[in-house]
Amino acid sequence: MTKLSVNINKFATLRNARGKNNPDLIQVVKDCERFGAQGITVHPRPDERHIRYDDVLAIKEIVTTEFNIEGNPKDRYMQLVLATQPTQATLVPDAEDAITSNAGWDTLSHQDYLKEIIQELKNNGIRTSIFVDPEEKFIEGAAKLGTDRIELYTEAYAEQYSLNKEKAIESYRKCAILANELGLELNAGHDLSLENLNYFYKNIPNLKEVSIGHALICDALYLGIENTIQMYRRQLQ
Numbered sequence: 001m002t003k004l005s006v007n008i009n010k011f012a013t014l015r016n017a018r019g020k021n022n023p024d025l026i027q028v029v030k031d032c033e034r035f036g037a038q039g040i041t042v043h044p045r046p047d048e049r050h051i052r053y054d055d056v057l058a059i060k061e062i063v064t065t066e067f068n069i070e071g072n073p074k075d076r077y078m079q080l081v082l083a084t085q086p087t088q089a090t091l092v093p094d095a096e097d098a099i100t101s102n103a104g105w106d107t108l109s110h111q112d113y114l115k116e117i118i119q120e121l122k123n124n125g126i127r128t129s130i131f132v133d134p135e136e137k138f139i140e141g142a143a144k145l146g147t148d149r150i151e152l153y154t155e156a157y158a159e160q161y162s163l164n165k166e167k168a169i170e171s172y173r174k175c176a177i178l179a180n181e182l183g184l185e186l187n188a189g190h191d192l193s194l195e196n197l198n199y200f201y202k203n204i205p206n207l208k209e210v211s212i213g214h215a216l217i218c219d220a221l222y223l224g225i226e227n228t229i230q231m232y233r234r235q236l237q
């Protein structure tokens with residue numbers, strides 16, 4: 001089964017626009033889970049422009065599915081993750097001023113750094129995932145880090161899907177097969193949508209989880225959040 005983890009960052013963007021508490025993220029988490037989300041993802045950024053660090057601690061108190069915290073494992077992220085004890089920490093090498101995540105790890109040149117962080121997270125019982133571009137050398141590098149999972153960064157797939165979906169999936173499928181052979185579990189995310197999700201799911205073996213936010217929230221504006229979550233779940237069948 002491939003689990004759908006709903007990234008709720010964009011609900012927080014909307015809340016922050018008025019500086020009050022509408023929508024209430026605690027209610028959002030409860031409702032997303034009730035409507036079929038099998039996980040909740042957040043990606044707090046240093047400027048707290050959407051999810052805030054104190055949101056993360058509050059969500060942990062009520063989340064009943066898998067809780068996934070994404071971010072660059074600098075001191076503040078590590079303190080937050082260790083205090084929160086989520087199901088999974090997804091490490092993303094994004095710059096402080098990045099509009100959104102825009103690259104995966106070079107798992108070869110950051111071996112020692114990542115190994116140490118992964119070990120610390122695993123010593124605390126937290127599952128780890130490493131955000132990577134679909135390049136075989138980075139999958140091989142990830143397999144030496146001791147991480148439980150990798151998350152394939154799907155922006156390039158999403159971008160190319162409408163032009164040539166067979167070509168768009170090629171490198172992802174190769175990397176997924178390699179990850180399976182090397183004993184790495186597999187997640188995927190970024191710009192997955194109702195348009196491109198099912199083809200990805202059908203072509204990627206043993207996909208454990210997709211985390212989806214931006215497109216899902218945009219769809220929900222038209223289709224409603226309950227219906228939208230159900231529609232995304234159906235793409236994973």
Ligand SMILES: CC(=O)[C@@H](O)[C@H](O)COP(=O)(O)O
Pocket residue numbers: 007009010042043045070092099100101131189190191213
């Ligand atoms: C790690 C990743 O793929 C990103 O998609 C991220 O979770 C989204 O972050 P923003 O919501 O800040 O764009």
Ligand SMILES: NCC(=O)COP(=O)(O)O
Pocket residue numbers: 007041070188189190191192211212213214215216
């Ligand atoms: N890890 C990807 C994620 O959480 C959501 O990415 P997006 O759907 O907002 O692009």
